[in-house]
Amino acid sequence: MNPITDLTIRQTRLQTRRHFLRNCQVGLGGMALASLAGPGTGLAEEVISGRIPAAAKAKQVIYLHMAGSPSQHETLDYKPVLAKWHMKPCPDELMADRSFPFIKGRPKLLGPQYEFQQHGESGAWISSLFPKLAGHADKLCVVNSMFTDQFNHAPAQLFLHTGTPQFGGAAMGSWITYGLGNENENLPGFMVMVSGGKLPSGGKQLWGSGFLPGVYQGVQCRSGAEPILFVNNPPGMSRDIRRSSLDALNQLNRLESKAFGDPETATRIGQYELAFRMQTAVPEVMDITQETPETLELYGAQPGAGSFANNCLLARRLVEQGVRFVQLFDWGWDVHGTNPGDDLMTQLPKKCQQVDQPISALLTDLERRGLLKETLVIWGGEFGRTAMNEARNGSKLLGRDHHPDCFSIWMAGGGIKPGTRYGETDDFGYTITQDPVGVRDLQATILHLLGKDPYQFSFPFQGLDQRLIGPANDPRVIQGLLA
Numbered sequence: 244m245n246p247i248t249d250l251t252i253r254q255t256r257l258q259t260r261r262h263f264l265r266n267c268q269v270g271l272g273g274m275a276l277a278s279l280a281g282p283g284t285g286l287a288e289e290v291i292s293g294r295i296p297a298a299a300k301a302k303q304v305i306y307l308h309m310a311g312s313p314s315q316h317e318t319l320d321y322k323p324v325l326a327k328w329h330m331k332p333c334p335d336e337l338m339a340d341r342s343f344p345f346i347k348g349r350p351k352l353l354g355p356q357y358e359f360q361q362h363g364e365s366g367a368w369i370s371s372l373f374p375k376l377a378g379h380a381d382k383l384c385v386v387n388s389m390f391t392d393q394f395n396h397a398p399a400q401l402f403l404h405t406g407t408p409q410f411g412g413a414a415m416g417s418w419i420t421y422g423l424g425n426e427n428e429n430l431p432g433f434m435v436m437v438s439g440g441k442l443p444s445g446g447k448q449l450w451g452s453g454f455l456p457g458v459y460q461g462v463q464c465r466s467g468a469e470p471i472l473f474v475n476n477p478p479g480m481s482r483d484i485r486r487s488s489l490d491a492l493n494q495l496n497r498l499e500s501k502a503f504g505d506p507e508t509a510t511r512i513g514q515y516e517l518a519f520r521m522q523t524a525v526p527e528v529m530d531i532t533q534e535t536p537e538t539l540e541l542y543g544a545q546p547g548a549g550s551f552a553n554n555c556l557l558a559r560r561l562v563e564q565g566v567r568f569v570q571l572f573d574w575g576w577d578v579h580g581t582n583p584g585d586d587l588m589t590q591l592p593k594k595c596q597q598v599d600q601p602i603s604a605l606l607t608d609l610e611r612r613g614l615l616k617e618t619l620v621i622w623g624g625e626f627g628r629t630a631m632n633e634a635r636n637g638s639k640l641l642g643r644d645h646h647p648d649c650f651s652i653w654m655a656g657g658g659i660k661p662g663t664r665y666g667e668t669d670d671f672g673y674t675i676t677q678d679p680v681g682v683r684d685l686q687a688t689i690l691h692l693l694g695k696d697p698y699q700f701s702f703p704f705q706g707l708d709q710r711l712i713g714p715a716n717d718p719r720v721i722q723g724l725l726a
Contacts, residue, residue: 297694300725302617302693304621305558305562305620306568307571307598307620308443308570310396310443310444311576312576313594314627315672318369318595319387320672321370322354322668328671332349337673346633346635351634353643363377365662367381375599375602381661381662383653384662384664384665386652386664387664388649388665388678389651391403392682396445397445399625401448401449404450405451406711412453413702414452415568416432417433417459417461418455419432421455422690430525430564430566432459433567434462434561435449435464436464436557436558437571438572439573439574441575449572450570454702529560531546531553532546539556542600542608544601555604556604563614575590576591578642581640587643615657617656617657618657620656622652623653626650628643648675654724659724663724690711691720
């Protein structure tokens with residue numbers, strides 16, 4: 244038999260239905276590969292340009308997620324009427340058709356535990372727990388009418404960041420880098436940093452690429468000598484030897500890609516090439532000792548520390564280098580009041596103090612460098628907290644249970660209308676009374692600000708056009724948030 248014909252027959256026999264359906268996406272894998280492999284690799288020139296759409300008002304995103312969910316009653320949603328009901332039995336209307344994860348029986352209402360004042364020309368109500376953030380009141384758009392349909396941490400975080408409360412969805416940062424590409428070929432387009440001592444409840448799925456090509460997965464960075472694990476060369480291997488090894492490996496991978504058209508082979512080549520370039524780019528961009536003493540003091544950052552302050556400074560350095568989506572998770576905001584490590588009077592002020600100065604510094608630094616107008620900054624948790632005191636198992640400490648029906652976030656920069664408040668809740672901060680904003684509405688608005696049509700922006704998977712905002716057309720771009 245002709246050797247060429249024999250090879251063709253053997254390849255055809257290996258083409259299962261799964262291979263065929265997967266290969267329909269090979270063009271996407273090829274584009275991702277060409278984008279990441281960079282110049283001089285001999286790959287196709289059809290690359291993702293990394294150009295932002297003309298309609299975009301933002302070029303990049305910094306998302307500050309307070310894992311565990313801060314209490315809106317002590318931060319951004321001032322309720323003086325609730326203060327008058329402090330430690331009085333919960334009225335019937337708040338108990339009707341309600342169930343809570345931990346509250347039992349008829350709880351007592353819990354008034355706000357910290358003073359609020361109006362700040363700036365906008366008159367934004369901000370808690371005394373955020374004295375430095377309050378100085379930026381006229382940059383913020385505070386949304387008091389967020390809601391979600393998830394009341395446990397992991398599903399709520401997954402829903403917020405991947406569009407589904409179940410594992411397997413693609414992270415928002417992955418969607419955005421898939422749609423917009425990256426401006427820096429030596430760094431990942433989606434980078435993640437974690438503080439607070441623990442991963443968020445949703446785990447690393449919160450920055451996974453899901454059904455999108457693997458090149459769009461978020462890359463977690465760490466403080467210290469090795470910011471990204473396994474990127475550095477092993478002992479005894481020089482950079483030249485590493486380059487030669489990769490060249491040989493890439494030749495084999497290209498042969499496999501040509502023979503079988505598997506987009507994951509293209510992903511593997513691209514990741515190897517990106518990792519090689521990251522060996523020099525990442526240590527430089529993650530080295531905050533290059534910053535001036537004034538800048539380090541502004542953030543409260545300390546070189547080598549694994550702190551939220553360091554991560555905020557690194558977020559500015561990353562977007563300055565063209566990274567498209569920077570995600571910061573800070574753990575420790577789950578204030579149930581079962582012990583001093585999760586109550587309103589000890590833990591909450593501790594967490595607020597840890598983030599207030601760095602966030603204020605980030606906004607100041609982005610603005611003075613001309614980056615705030617093109618960088619969308621978002622702060623918040625995955626759901627809200629109840630207007631009632633939890634008092635789990637008779638605890639005398641103050642805390643609030645999970646509450647999906649309303650919570651508060653703020654946004655700044657990147658096409659957001661500054662110095663505004665959007666949405667309202669009732670006198671107890673328990674239900675939304677005006678301009679509700681769902682999780683999918685927020686996702687649609689973020690995509691719109693980045694120049695993407697949230698209804699058309701999709702990826703084919705399992706016979707469906709998957710979207711970040713889900714299958715329905717109910718999500719809205721919230722025009723009241725836009726400048």
